[in-house]
Amino acid sequence: MKWLELLTVAGATLVSAVTVVVLYSLGVRLTAIAGDARQASPRSKRYFAYTCFGLCGMAVMFGLYLIIPYFSK
Template identity: 45%
Template sequence: MIDWSAFLIVALVSWVAALCIVTAYSFGVRLLAVARDEGSNTSASKLGAYLCFGVCGVIVLFGVVLIVPQLSRAILGA
């Protein structure tokens, strides 16, 4: 009656997803802060930061695909 495995899966997946986004965004923020330091390799840090934000953007887009039924049917086929 009570589906404990579903509960566990929801917990694990949501934790992993949230941690991934936060990790990527935090590194982005940190790299931007590093880029403002004196004597650092500014362009490399900035590039890294934008890459991190890009990863976040992709994950968020995936979230939008999940929310919108038409998109998830078209892209994920389910």
């Protein structure tokens, strides 16, 4: 049986999905805070939000890079 492979797939799924979701959620959250009118420092929050979205996008790109055989050769 390939229990180890199954575990690897489960683990990889969990790690990658949680990474993307956490980063994106943080981005959404920070955008929301930055959108609030009466916040002390909306500017920096907005930059943080963009950073989160950027990191999220990079995580996805890295995943694709790992998967597409053309790059990994």
